[in-house]
Amino acid sequence: MLINDWDIGLADARQWNVVPGYCDISNNSEWARGSPIPVFFSNQIGFKPLTVILLIKGAGRQEILKNCSMVLAHLLDPAVLTLEKFDHKFYGILKKHSFTENPMNITFVDYNRVAKMELEFSVYECGDLITQTFTGLKTFTVNNPGNIRSPAILEITPQIGAASIELTGIFQDPNTKTDLPATIRNLTTEKKVIINGETGLITENGTLKAEDADIWELPTLLPGENQITVTSDRMEIVVKFHPFYM
Numbered sequence: 630m631l632i633n634d635w636d637i638g639l640a641d642a643r644q645w646n647v648v649p650g651y652c653d654i655s656n657n658s659e660w661a662r663g664s665p666i667p668v669f670f671s672n673q674i675g676f677k678p679l680t681v682i683l684l685i686k687g688a689g690r691q692e693i694l695k696n697c698s699m700v701l702a703h704l705l706d707p708a709v710l711t712l713e714k715f716d717h718k719f720y721g722i723l724k725k726h727s728f729t730e731n732p733m734n735i736t737f738v739d740y741n742r743v744a745k746m747e748l749e750f751s752v753y754e755c756g757d758l759i760t761q762t763f764t765g766l767k768t769f770t771v772n773n774p775g776n777i778r779s780p781a782i783l784e785i786t787p788q789i790g791a792a793s794i795e796l797t798g799i800f801q802d803p804n805t806k807t808d809l810p811a812t813i814r815n816l817t818t819e820k821k822v823i824i825n826g827e828t829g830l831i832t833e834n835g836t837l838k839a840e841d842a843d844i845w846e847l848p849t850l851l852p853g854e855n856q857i858t859v860t861s862d863r864m865e866i867v868v869k870f871h872p873f874y875m
Contacts (some may be wrong), residue, residue, distance in 0.1 A: 630681070630773025631711035632703045640696040642685040644713050645745070650678035652753075652777075652875050671804050674777065674875070676751035679719055681712070683746045684727045689749030690730075693744045697728060700746065710752070715873060755779075755871035764788075768858045771799075773850040778803070781848040782828035782865040787816040791861055798857035799848045799868070806851065812843040824848055826870075 630637045630644040637643070653675035660667035683700065684730060687693035704723040711718055730744040756775065763769040773779055781799060793814040799811045822833045826847040831839045850870055859866065 630683075632700075632708050633768065635703050636705070637683065639691075640685065640699040640782060641687055642683045642696060642700055642746075644681065645684045646682040647712055647715070648680040648682075652677045653730055665859040677719075677754055679710075679721070679750040679752045680837045681706045681710070681750070683748065684743055685746055686743050687723075688788040688837075693730075693742075697744060697746055699728065702826055704724060704748070710745070710750070717754050717756050719750070719754055721751040725749040725752050735875070751760060754874040758869060758871055760869045762865065762869065764866045765862050766866075767860070767862045769857065769866075771850060771855045771868050773852050773855060773870065775850075775874050776852050776853055777873050777875050778849045779848050780868050781868055781870040782826060782847045784869070785813065785816070785822045785824075786865040786867075787818055787820065787861075787863065788865065789863045790818045791816040791863070794864065795860045796857065798855055799850065800844060800846045801851065802846065803849075810846045814841040814843075816865060 631690065654672045656670060656672050658667060658669045678737055685693055685696050685700065687696050687825075701723075705822075707720065707722045709718050709720050721772065726749065727747045729747075731744070761771055778801075783799060785794075793812055794813050794816065795809050795810050797810045800811045801807065811824075813824075816832075822831070822832050822838060824831050824842070824844065824847070826849055829847060831837065831842050831844070833841075850868075857866075857868075
């Protein structure tokens with residue numbers, strides 16, 4: 630098991646058991662008094678619960694306690710969890726932890742060389758980063774292997790300056806899933822514009838460019854095929870995303 634790029638084996642710990650969950654769901658649908666039919670809204674998803682149980686060894690009690698402390702010190706900030714026998718990664722924050730000494734109930738404490746630590750996280754599940762590049766095309770398709778809407782990073786590098794371009798197919802209303810065309814203005818040859826659906830930043834060569842963008846939602850990809858169109862074929866467009874899973 631890895632916490633970010635740190636191997637828990639360095640603390641003489643190993644993954645013992647994992648209890649995954651599914652994303653929390655909330656909904657604001659209502660049936661107003663006097664209305665003949667209710668008003669339905671799409672479900673909103675939240676964090677996924679994840680419990681990881683570790684066995685942590687040591688030459689004695691003090692070493693076990695030190696190793697447990699080392700694991701927890703790597704979980705003070707949001708972290709990427711790479712779990713054994715899981716294809717996807719989990720990104721989130723530690724919510725709660727518990728510690729059990731001598732979980733094997735060994736009678737002679739002198740022989741106790743292991744402790745159990747239970748870690749409870751709030752996470753989201755995602756696949757590895759997918760990067761696709763398209764040049765000289767007005768229409769192209771990006772396939773999202775995830776099963777829920779996934780944020781995307783859109784990189785646009787003009788091969789020739791343009792007063793404006795319009796993009797469709799990668800900006801959607803989160804409730805209705807209808808397309809919301811976006812317009813980017815004042816494009817300069819070879820100056821890369823990045824619209825980051827994860828951070829919300831819109832930049833050009835590292836400088837903020839939000840004032841030149843008419844965007845109602847950040848770029849996301851629906852599960853399956855997403856057909857994207859752009860009004861100019863003199864662009865190199867890179868789409869990067871982590872597929873998200875329920």
